[in-house]
Amino acid sequence: MNVLFVASECVPFSKTGGLADVIGSLPSSIAKQHNVDIRIMLPLYGSIPDHFKKEMKLKDVIVVSVSWRRQYCGIFELHYNGLTYYFIDNEYYFKRDDLYGYYDDAERFTFFSHAVLAALPVLSYQPDIIHCHDWQTALIPTYLKTTYAGDLFYKEVQTVFTIHNLKYQGIFSPDVFQELLHFSDEHYAGLEFNGAINFMKGAIVHSHLVTTVSKSYANEIQTEYYGEGLQYLLQDRGESLIGIVNGIDYNDYNPATDERIPHNYQHSELEKVKNKIALQEMVGLPVREDVPLFAVITRLVEQKGLPLIQHVMDELAGKDIQFILLGTGDAEFEHFFKEMGYRYPEKVSVHITFQESLARTIYAASDFFLMPSRFEPCGIGQLLALRYETVPIVRETGGLQDTVHSYNKYDQTGNGFTFANYNAHDMLYTIERALAIYREKEHWNALLNNIYQTNFSWDHSAKRYSDMYKQLSYIKRSGVHLV
Known part of the structure; x- marks a missing residue:
């Protein structure tokens, strides 16, 4: 089974929060234990350490459309710790001091989402499942249901979308729909949110499965207090909304061997x-x-x-x-x-x-x-x-x-x-x-x-993700439509 993880940050290349730790450790745990070919695709930020950049190989250069713009997109490959990483290069969008917080974040991650899908045929890599994480990648399931719906290369690709924090949804001006996305009007309702465009809403609507990072949070976000305005939509997806608790890398975080603490110990x-x-x-x-x-x-x-x-x-x-x-x-x-x-x-x-x-x-x-x-x-x-x-x-x-x-x-x-x-x-x-x-x-x-x-190592959670991928693959073979 081929699974492509797509995220906006990943340890040790880029990090602002816990998402980077998850993407930096979960794929390896799944791949090692469950015979899944997992690859990871990320933006090539200017802040990625130079020693990683020196090891990357340019696989190809393509042009990616963002509205009327035709943008350069370099595709780089890096083999690290037994996994294959792909990096989407465009200095105009990603060579900046910070990862997020810019006036054009909607355009930056529209480009990234579109570039991820456009890169796959060039790489001759066809994932069975694309596993997207948080609002920065939330347009990918929407693109697959709209722009790429008639392309045979993507016909069998299924999507999983993970909500790491529902508070951050990627909400932008309604002008984004026409200026950047260029979807037909029939798809407006799947992205509209209180008069704005909500990237995460699009992923919840269009993904085959939606997950979040604990069982209790999966229940909480279906309530008004925690639902951040999307509780009714999440209730509608309740049967395909799964909570899987995060883990941590027990080899890295190990008091018996951690070189960054003054004295090592084990239950002493x-x-x-x-x-x-x-x-x-x-x-x-x-x-x-x-x-x-x-x-x-x-x-x-x-x-x-x-x-x-x-x-x-x-x-x-x-x-x-x-x-x-x-x-x-x-x-x-x-x-x-x-x-x-x-x-x-x-x-x-x-x-x-x-x-x-x-x-x-x-x-x-x-x-x-x-x-x-x-x-x-x-x-x-x-x-x-x-x-x-x-x-x-x-x-x-x-x-x-x-x-x-x-x-x-x-x-x-x-x-x-x-x-x-x-x-x-x-x-x-x-x-x-x-x-x-x-x-x-x-x-x-x-x-x-x-x-x-x-x-709370990744072992248990990695098995749950692997089982979920197998279940999704079985559902696809049986011809059941989740969305």
């Missing part, structure tokens, strides 16, 4: 404490082995539940704890947490930046990882915390609900602490409950043992 409280001491010395906090250390590593945006932390920060700082935050984002939160660092220098350490080595050291050193998100499609922070045996404290939403289960003293089950309501004092009560367990050695050790036995 003694070695983990050495990392705490090293971090305290590194960031200027008082060196204390016994103090519970809380960590927050996140984008500083409202979605991540930061208003809850703001509301009780003084009460938190009044407890016998230490608190470290790493991340960048909205100015409001950056200024607030900087002020907390100045106000409580003996207890609070704030780093408005992102450094991978510091992040890993924080995971390895901390006792608790706080993630009180308002909504969370899957979340990677809690998975990394579990991998480094740091106890997550999360709100019960989306993937957090699917991966973290509250510790129960009576039967000593659970791998963290959770709270349901989006309420600051519910969160504070849960923190106090976690601190009580921290002081009870028997229960703390039982909790850490549970975490050690937790496994």
